[in-house]
Amino acid sequence: MQTNIPNTLFCFVFTLFFSVVLHSQEVETNSIPVRSEKDSIAPAIDSEEILTQLQEQDSTKTDTVKKPQFLTDIVDYTAKDYMRLSPRDNKMYLYNEAQIVYGDMTIEAGLIVIDNEKNEVYAYGIEDSIGNYSQTPIFTQAQRKVEPDSIRFNFDSQRALVYNSRTQEAEFNVKGMVTKRENDSVYFMKNVRFTTSEDVDDPEYFFYARRIKFVPGKKIVSGLVNMYIADVPTPLGLPFGYFPLTDEETSGFIIPSFGDSQYGYNLQNGGYYFAISDYVDLLTLGSYYTNGSYTFEFSSNYANRYKYRGNARVRYEKLFNSERGFPDFSERSSYNIQWSHSQDAKANPSSRFSASVNLGSSEYYAESINQANQGNYLNNTLSSSVSYSKTFPGEPQVNLSLAARHSQNTRTQQINLSLPTLQLSMSRIYPFAPKGGAKKGMIQNVNLQYSLRAENQMNTVDSLFFKPEMFRDARLGAQHSIPLSTNFKIFKFLSVSTGTSYEETWVSKTFERSYDPVIDDVVIDTISGFDSYRTYNFNASIGTTVYGLKNFGKDKKIQAIRHVMRPSVSYNINPGFDRYYDAYERDDPTTTDQIELVDYSRFEGTLYGAPGRNFSSSIGLSLSNTFEAKVRDRDSTALEPKKITLLNNFSLSTSYNLAGDSLRLSPIALRGSIPIVKNKLDINFGANLDVYALDNNNRRIDKLNIENGGSLFRLTNGSVNFGYAFSSKDFEGGDEEETDELENETFRNGGRPDDLFGKGVGPDGELFDEDPFEGREEENESSWYNYKIPWDVRLAYSMNYTNRTRQNEISAHSIMFNGNVELAPKWQLGVSSGYDIVNNGVTPTQLRFQRDLNSWMMSFSWVPFGNRKSWNFLIRIKANVLSDIKYDKRRAPDRRL
Structure with missing residues (x-):
């Protein structure tokens, strides 16, 4: 540490010197000097x-002449x-x-x-x-x-x-x-x-x-x-x-901070702040490193009360490893674009515009030297959505939506874009309904709708993003849908619904296939031009609700248990559309003198795919269960018993294909949740049960598992997960704070808002967090002795079991936690970690410490192990006007992928 003292003092002097030099021109030079007088x-x-x-x-005699x-x-x-x-x-x-x-x-x-x-x-x-x-x-x-x-x-x-x-x-x-x-x-x-x-x-x-x-x-x-x-x-x-x-925002220079890193000595995050107006600002920042690397950033916040608010940010980094001329020299560039916009619900009830954009280079969060947000680094997906919706009132009501969407996998570097997506829908029309009163019977409940979905979709990779190849391979299509349905009751207790749906699909190009014996492969020719196909189907369902009640007496602790069952049977017919299929000839690979006919549809590979060729007729079965209990309230003054849920929405569902020649019964799906703590802890579970057996190659065969020497059902997969958050406020009657996407840095970048992977860290090492000690001084002053220790804990548990092909293994099993505790006034400790039981390893871990020094603040965050091992220490003045007076020291994580 002694060797760093000169650097530290130089950093302080350099910062203060720049603050003077940059503002010295505003000192007035035309003021009249006042001669100092000795005051008696x-x-x-x-x-x-x-x-x-x-x-x-008062030694002077009073003058007889009156002064004005x-x-x-x-x-x-x-x-x-x-x-x-x-x-x-x-x-x-x-x-x-x-x-x-x-x-x-x-x-x-x-x-x-x-x-x-x-x-x-x-x-x-x-x-x-x-x-x-x-x-x-x-x-x-x-x-x-x-x-x-x-x-x-x-x-x-x-x-x-x-x-x-x-x-x-x-x-x-x-x-x-x-x-x-x-x-x-x-x-x-x-x-x-x-x-x-x-x-x-x-x-x-x-x-x-x-x-x-x-x-x-x-x-x-x-x-x-x-x-x-x-x-x-x-x-x-x-x-x-x-x-x-x-007190007002004014334009001015941002003083850079001095440091050193693997890229050399540097001046970081210096620039200029533009106070454009009361509604919008602009911040420009840049960093320079002595090996030639540089970064720049533009960010803006805007707001118009009762109308909208949002922020935008553009980041770019050009990084050089080693020095030019050395064998390990390399260079890379990355960028990130963010935009969040929310409209006040009262601004315009009939139309709404919103945006949530997070796109850029797939390796940005892994290699960036301008942020160390572990939650963003562990997030594998970047997504964006910009949408505008408009409602046209009337009978029928028409809803219009126009959106642009983006999804990006940072591991595979695959990018899916929808530029744009148009959706138009019309509310239900009841042509036979009476002008007044309720609708009764099958005829009066006949209704129809219309919807349109048009989309221009592009699939590409990072290297081809916004290049001509991306637009050349775009897929354009539109789908019209007109569902016609009705519902009625039979025998007073059975609810019946039936209907049909007509769909017409338009595409901008199709694909012809042929076999080329010279290259011994299939040749695909793109046929540009409008083409379309039409499909229809039929469906019907019948269901009811059954109630069961068991009373144990009002003198019992459990007074009654109620079981609610909702059975449902559905039937679906999907015709086969062979007319949209063609065939080409090719040599049969199994013989030398035979010709094989291969069926294909020219609509394969289009936006909505090819219509179904095989006729299907299936029956669907489902049963939903809810168990509730009436228990005696612990409060002796309560007049009514307390209702609690024992098992919520426990459902079983399967289907049977009448037109299939084998494996007609689908696996039975089980889903449900067990409430443990009301509105706090629900254990969610799910499983799939298969009645068919496996052969020696672990493939399903048309033979029941029980006939093959096994049990009635074969468990193919299962899952259990829950999340639980509690804090000292739960025992004090405090309200839980909601997460604001525009304020939470990790959430805004696509990460988790619950800090299970750790809190985000800014460019200077400061934790992205509101003041954790805000309002605590008033609590301490309001009582002679403050015995409260604020704390909060969040747990997340997940387990997945897989046995589709006799693996019989737990594929994922982990528990994660995040906690903060204020050990003493103005001292807060926090930790985010977990344990992967399958791989016998600790999940990404972060230890953090925050200290409120009244007019100063101090923070320390540490990732002790893993490929993101790093630490950040910062002490600075809390006031924004002097926020550049600080000392920060860090060890950056390895930026190489």
Whole structure:
């Protein structure tokens, strides 16, 4: 660490120096210098000493000529103990909770002296009953408040001398030994300390300047400045400085941070911030490394209250490994584009526009040197969606949707694009329904709809993204659908629905196939031009609901159990459409003198595929179950028993193909969930059971498994999973916070919002997290002893079993957790980890630590093992205006794939 001390000090000095140089041109040079005058009125502690000083000071004889008065407003004054007028001195004395109001200016103090001869007012504090200096003056003008030890103010010149003043401007607290008020917009101060700490009298750090020019609401321009930490002077100093004070966003330079990495010494994340308007901004950042690598980033946030809000970000990196001329030299570039847009629901009820874009190079999150978000690195899929929807009211109602979608696998580098997708749908029309009253019977319930889906789909890879080859292989198509259905009841308890559907599919090109004996392969010719095919089907279903109830008595703990069953039987017919199939001849590979006919459809490979050739007639069976119980409430004052769910939506489903020649019965699917903690923990499970046996090659055969010496059913796969989150707020009645996609960095990039893979880390090593200690100070102050320890835990368990081909193995089995605990006020520890039981290894792990140092913050994150092994340490000032004053140290993960 000793070898890094010069670098650390250089980093601090470099940062402060740039902040001065970049803003020095804003210092006013045309102000009139004020000649310093020795003030005969010094701050006093005792009121008798004050009166003595005033009498000694007034040595000039009273002039018989009356001076003109320049008071432009009425002076109102009050005091609690007394108001005494001295005709000899022509002065007024106000004692104890004294107050003067002159226009928009108010002075409050323990003792106020008004000199009518000089048109001046003096304000001091007084001693209380135990000898403490109290009721110090408070000078208020408009919305600005100054709290000094004493004040001297002249009504004519509107100038003032203030001693030991304390004031707050923007994020700064300013304390000056002597302040001269030139006017209501310019102050000159001597021996000043300013800080973002809340306690200006005993701050954690402060900047000390001997003389400054203070323009409230705009800036502080100072002479020689030194930085003090814990009242200890540091060698960090500047000959002059500039500190902006505006609360509004203003354009300005972003100071880069200095460091070193495997790419050499660097200046990181420097640039310029553009405050374009109250609704939109733009941030431009760039980094440069001494081996030639560079990065740049453009990001913008925009918002219009009650209408919309969003943000956009574009990142680009050009990285060089090693040096030019060396055998291991290589270069690579990557980019990432993000855009999130949400529209307020009240902005336009009939139309909506939304966007969630995350696309770029597949290797960006693995190789990026500008972020270390482990959750994004472990995410294998990038997806985007930009959509616009419009509803046209009326009878029937028409809904229009236009969307562009993107899906990208970062491992295989496959990209699927839909540019665009058009969907048009019309609400149900009941042509035989009565004009008033409910619809009854099969005829009155006859209804039809219309829907259109048109799409332009492209499948490509990273290397061909937005190149001519990608557009050349695009598949364009449209599908029209007109379903006609009705529903009615028979025998009062059975619900019957039946219908038919007509579909017409349009494509922009088809594919002809032929056999070429020279190359001994199939040749595919693309036939451009419009083509179409039409299909239809028929379906019917019948179902009911059966209730079962078992009462055990009101004196029992479990008073009753209810079983709800919903059986359903469906029937589907799908005709075969042979007319859309052709055949070509080829040599039979099994013989030498035979010709084989191969059937194909020219619609194979189009957007919606070829129509079904085989006729199918199948029966579907399903049964849904719910078990509920009435139990005696633990609350003895409750009048009704409590209802709980024992088994939720436990379903069994299968189908039987009447037209099949073998393997007619599909596997039986089981699904369900067991509620453990209401609205907190549900155990979800699923399984597939097959009645058919396997041959020696582990292929299904048309023979029951029980006839082959096995059990009635063969378990082919199963799964169990649950997630559970709980915290100290659950025991305090607190509300759970919702995840905002626009605010959560990991979620916005396509990762998990629950931090099971760890919290995201920014370019400077800071954890992407809201202030975890926000609001805790009020909790500590509201009670004499704070015995609460805030904590939160999230668990996720998953197990998958596979036995389709006699594997009889657990293919995936893991448990993951994420937790945070505040061991002491302003100290928080967190960990994200898990264990892969199948591979006997620890899942991606992150340890983190956060410390609130009042005006400073400190964070440390550590990935202790794995190919993303790294750590980040950061300490900086929390206030945004001084966020560039920081120290960060890190070990970056291996960026190579």
